[in-house]
Every structure is written in C-alpha cells, then in structure tokens.
Amino acid sequence: MKWEKIIGFMSSPFQEIFNIIDFQILEKVTELRIRRCGYITLVIRNTTYFIDCNGDLYNSPSAHCVKMNGEEFDSLFLSLCDYSLHAHMETLKEGYLTLEGGIRIGVAGEAVFEGDGLISVKNISSLNIRIPHFVEGCSSEIIKQLYLKNIPSVIIAGRPNSGKTTLLRDLARQLSDGASGRSVKVCIADERGELSGGGRGVNTDVISYYPKAKAIEIASRTLSPELIVCDEIATISDAEAVKTGLACGAAFALSVHIGEKEDLFRKPVLLSLLESGEFSYIILLDSYTYKAEIIDVSEVIGEICRNNNTPDFYSGYRNSLYLGS
Numbered sequence: 001m002k003w004e005k006i007i008g009f010m011s012s013p014f015q016e017i018f019n020i021i022d023f024q025i026l027e028k029v030t031e032l033r034i035r036r037c038g039y040i041t042l043v044i045r046n047t048t049y050f051i052d053c054n055g056d057l058y059n060s061p062s063a064h065c066v067k068m069n070g071e072e073f074d075s076l077f078l079s080l081c082d083y084s085l086h087a088h089m090e091t092l093k094e095g096y097l098t099l100e101g102g103i104r105i106g107v108a109g110e111a112v113f114e115g116d117g118l119i120s121v122k123n124i125s126s127l128n129i130r131i132p133h134f135v136e137g138c139s140s141e142i143i144k145q146l147y148l149k150n151i152p153s154v155i156i157a158g159r160p161n162s163g164k165t166t167l168l169r170d171l172a173r174q175l176s177d178g179a180s181g182r183s184v185k186v187c188i189a190d191e192r193g194e195l196s197g198g199g200r201g202v203n204t205d206v207i208s209y210y211p212k213a214k215a216i217e218i219a220s221r222t223l224s225p226e227l228i229v230c231d232e233i234a235t236i237s238d239a240e241a242v243k244t245g246l247a248c249g250a251a252f253a254l255s256v257h258i259g260e261k262e263d264l265f266r267k268p269v270l271l272s273l274l275e276s277g278e279f280s281y282i283i284l285l286d287s288y289t290y291k292a293e294i295i296d297v298s299e300v301i302g303e304i305c306r307n308n309n310t311p312d313f314y315s316g317y318r319n320s321l322y323l324g325s
Contacts, residue, residue: 002101006032006129009079011072014040020055030161032129036073040066046161046287077124080105091192092121102197104130132165132197138290139171140179145294146281147180151226153246153278156255157264158285164255165231167285167292169195171253172229176201187225187250189215195231213241220248229253239272246278264295265304274301 003026007018018026031043039061042049049057050065058065068076080097081088088097097105106128112120146152156164172195175184186204189212190196196206205223207215212230219225228250233239234257242252256270264270264282273279274297282300284293 002103002131005099005101006103006131009076011075014066014068014072017051017053017055017066021051021057022055025057029131030133032131033126034068034073034076034129035126036068036124037070038067038126040068043161046159074124077127080127089120093118096192098193100197102132102194104132104192104194106130130194132169132194133163135163135166135170137170137174138163139167139174142167142171142283142292142294143174143179147175151175151180151184151251152280153251154253154281154283155270155273155279156253156283156285157258157270158255159259159287160257162285162287163290164257164285165195167283168229168231168253168255169197172196172204172227173201175227176203185224185226187219187223187228189219189228189230191215191230191232195229212238213244216241216245220245220250225250227251227253231255232257233269233273236269236272239269242273243276243278246276252279264300265307271304274304 003018003023007015010018025044028044029042030045033041033043033048039050042051042057047059049059050061051057052062052064053066078085080099085092091097092107095107097107099105107121107124108126109121109124111118112122146154156167158164172186172188176186177183183203186201188196188200188204188206189210190206190208191210191212193208196204196208200206205219205225207218210218212233216228216230219228228245230242230252231254233242233254242254246252256267256273258264258267258270261284264284279297281297282295284295285291286293
C-alpha cells in the first residue's frame with residue numbers, strides 16, 4: 001500500500017517504470033531519492049542503486065538510467081504538498097514533509113530569511129522519501145529478554161537506515177498489545193508524524209507534530225504513561241526533556257543516531273542521557289543485518305570511565321536489571 005501511495009504522486013511514465021520493478025525488491029527499499037534534473041535512485045541496506053527504463057537496478061549510473069527533469073520534479077513536489085506549499089511551510093522550514101501513514105520526505109532547498117528569521121524555502125532540489133517498514137514481531141526477542149518482569153528505559157542506537165524507527169514502532173505496538181504479559185500504557189511522542197504510522201497498539205496514545213519537549217511534558221502531565229516512545233534524540237535540549245519525563249516516573253524507549261560503536265562512549269547526547277541514571281540497556285543495531293546487540297549500560301559507563309581515567313562519576317546509577325534476571 002505504501003508504494004501504491006508513493007507511485008500515485010508520479011506522472012505516468014515514472015509510474016510505469018516502478019510498476020515493473022520486482023515487488024520483492026521494492027519491499028527491501030529504505031529510501032527513494034529524487035533529484036531535480038538528476039538520477040532517481042533506490043537505497044537498499046545502505047547501498048544506492050540506479051534504475052533503467054526496464055525497471056532493472058545498477059550499482060552505477062549509465063546513459064540508460066532514469067532521470068527526472070525540472071518540470072517533472074516540480075510537478076511531483078507540488079503533488080506531494082497537495083498543491084499548497086503554504087500549508088506545509090512550517091515543516092518545509094525544518095527540512096521535511098510527512099505523508100499519511102508515516103512516510104517522511106527529506107527536502108533539500110534554499111532558505112529564505114527575513115531579518116534573522118527563516119520565513120520560507122525555495123528552489124527545492126532533491127527529495128529523500130523514507131520508506132516506512134512495518135516488520136511485525138521484530139521486537140519480540142527484545143521484549144522476551146528485557147520486558148517480561150519490568151519496564152526498563154532503553155536507548156536504540158545505530159546509523160541512519162539501521163532500523164531504529166521500525167524497531168521502536170513494533171516495540172510500542174507489542175507492549176501496548178500485551179506481549180510482555182500485560183498491556184503497557186504507551187505514549188508515542190511523534191514529532192514528525194512518522195513513528196506512529198502503520199499501527200499503534202490498543203493501549204497507546206499519540207501526540208503528533210509537537211516539539212519533543214512539549215510532547216513529553218504533555219504526556220507526563222496528563223496521560224500517565226508507563227512508557228514514552230520517541231525517535232531521534234539529537235540535542236542536549238532533547239535529552240533534558242527526556243530527563244524531565246524520567247523524573248515524572250515514566251520509562252523511555254528512544255533512538256539516537258551514532259556513526260560507529262565508539263560513539264556510545266563519547267557522543268554528548270548519549271552521555272547526557274546516561275547521566276540521568278535511569279537507562280538500563282542500549283540496543284545497538286547493525287546497519288546491514290539489522291540485528292540487535294543488547295548492551296548493559298553498566299558496561300558502557302565502565303568504558304567511559306576507563307577512557308576518561310576518572311572515578312565512576314555515575315556511581316549513583318540505578319542499574320538493577322540484567323539479562324537473564
């Protein structure tokens with residue numbers, strides 16, 4: 001259904017090309033990238049492929065690979081905006097659009113300022129259509145290992161396209177539906193309308209399009225969640241908002257971008273989250289296999305202290321949960 005929706009925005013020649021691509025291939029695609037007067041590419045497991053008119057894929061471009069000219073690109077972009085740039089300008093200024101069903105589109109263009117304020121964007125040059133995946137049951141093993149007795153706070157870490165959002169989405173749904181032995185009260189703080197697409201569980205509340213800090217505040221104050229789920233904690237201010245929610249008694253399942261495993265020991269936003277003393281596990285995702293490695297936070301803290309040659313400045317850390325307990 002998601003591909004039918006995306007292809008439906010395109011003009012007939014491009015629809016015909018995508019309709020002859022093997023559906024099993026399309027189901028593996030994580031990104032569809034379209035550049036004005038440039039090649040159309042598909043990303044599968046962080047590898048970029050170019051498309052020819054017969055729907056065949058190549059590792060490098062050739063004269064037979066498909067491009068989208070400026071007029072076609074502009075028509076597609078307006079269609080994605082439902083022919084109203086004004087209605088979408090607030091998210092466009094943040095660099096994205098969101099379609100129904102949690103399909104997020106990264107948008108590259110030129111900023112327009114008035115004084116010190118960003119008021120608009122123009123000359124859109126490329127679109128990155130993130131293809132949401134609903135892998136039912138992908139969090140089952142994590143629930144079995146971590147959530148049968150308690151509701152720990154966890155950080156899901158990995159590179160872009162490693163499956164963080166997919167895992168969070170399934171974790172929220174399964175816990176809400178009772179996969180841990182009882183139905184958990186879940187609240188999804190869905191800043192970009194992406195995380196809750198495709199099914200949210202029977203005991204889930206969704207706060208959409210609010211800034212993370214405000215969504216967490218509303219959830220903590222009015223919805224009494226046991227677990228707050230949010231995507232892409234990227235700044236210290238995001239981390240501070242999470243700490244506020246933790247102080248109100250909710251557990252968190254959230255994601256953080258990292259480039260390599262060593263970032264677990266040095267990325268400021270991760271260090272800020274760990275300072276709360278409330279996170280028990282980091283779930284590290286491999287970019288190519290999407291397999292999850294569950295790491296006890298005490299191991300990460302020990303490595304941080306060894307790297308910094310300091311005493312355990314997280315000595316107050318609350319870490320009573322261990323695998324197999």
